[in-house]
Amino acid sequence: MKIFKILFQFYVFSNLHVSIAVCCLVQITGTLFKVDVFYESLLLAFSTFVAYHLIRYLNRFKYGKVHLLDRFSNQYKRAIVVMNVVAFLGSIILFFQFKFLELLRLIPFGVVTLFYAFSFLNIHGERYSLRYIPGLKIFIIAFVWAGVVVFFMLDFSKQTFLYFLELMFFVVALTLPFDIRDYNFDIDKIKTLPIVLGVKNTKFLGSILLFVSTALHFYNFGYHGFWEFTCVNIVLLIMLLFSRTKQSTYYASFWIEGVPILYYLIVIYT
Template identity: 25%
Template sequence: MPLFSFKPSVVPPATPENAAGAWTATLRRWTDAVLYSSTWLALAALALTWATFLFWRVDIPVRLGLMIFTATLFLYNIDSVLPYKHGQPLVLSGRKRWMLEHRRELLALALASLAVAGLLFFLDGWQHLTLFLGHLAAISLLYSLPIAKVRGRWRALRDLPLLKVFLIAYVWAAITVWVPALYLAKPLFGPVVLVLFARRFFFILALAFVFDIRDYTKDQLTGTRTFPGVFGVRATKWVALLSLALAYLLFPFDIGYEHLVVLSLPTVAAAATIWYAEETRSDYYFALLTDGIMILQFLAVYFVS
């Protein structure tokens, strides 16, 4: 018997089906990378900030947009690689599995994003707003970072009962409404800015409830008390729809009828996304569709501007 035997591999013939399968696999890999690295979410933060500038008919400063984009990338990716989170009881979805497999790349992306955001912060003279921006960064970092030990288990801000959706809505509204207002030297508590802030707050709050539904089992396992866990999924959907209705009613005072019709489209899409949200939905339902509602909101504002 020979020491080595060689069997030529059989190369499947090139067919349209094989080509289509390879193209689909490549598309899926890139889609997963964009969604699960929080790039899509960072684009949503940029889009909502841009929408606020569009309301005041001002072009978004490119460097400010880049700073918000990279800061969002940093905060969400550093959250996804926190060591303590990998000791939690996990329900391994495709999203979680992808993040575990790419922890090193996510950490590198987070650090590179921090470097860019930090450089732009200093170059563009935002130091006078260190306290304001610092408190938003602190909430974002402490949202998942253990800060206190309660009954033998480390707890983060998100673990405080029913609080996490309100923290998310506040930080997103502050970044995407108050930062543009500060850039344009508008009073944060002026009537127009307050209406825009409240509208954005309730809009993000409605979408945040969808992610509470997604995380229902994980939050139960970690002891985090959220709206679905306390009141049930159906009741949570009604609260989310109420929040969305409040966001819709808080239109600026001088908006025209045709603008109202176009700007209703993201609200209708968000309502459908909320109503059909289930924990068993695909990761794409949450990462692509639900986060995509924010980009749809920007497109509607861009269309009517």
């Protein structure tokens, strides 16, 4: 049983879980718009894996900032390096499956990710990245997630823009339990929404965003995928409302982060 526990821990904390979640959102988008997104889902999954580790590495080794998973990163350093090399090479190979103009769509979101990762702001002698602007962190994450999932494979239109907003609000609500979990860890470092608004008001905001995202879906697609999305939003709403500053180890990192995977499973099996 110990080996299964180790494998499960590695799956969650190595960012494999979140990478698969992004892949599932891409597949759902393909289903809604009736387009083949096989290569797009692989590329964004690989890129997410590398990007999340890049951000963790930069904050730790370049800027000396503590991360909750530093101990895990030390314990499995070699395996993580190998997986990042494989994911990076996979991303390079997949780049050649797309036209140059298609890849250009990723640039704005890649730039925002770099500004999120690199501490380029100099305030009173201290260097900060975009994530340290009060209340902005979660919206940057949601903007990048929704942006690459929607606009990498779809042309800009009223429908795709509304879907982008729907997905962005969904991802904000999805990410709030993480900020609630990290409340005590972040309080002297990053002014996240739970610190700025308070935990109760943050849950209220997340509830409103889930309602708005559901309404946007119905306005945009009618009943196409509506009940599946509504079901997932109800699950996420319940999990958001039960979020605490003191959570079990896997409440956010596995169960919350697995909601897009649940969404995908509901879509393909209903």
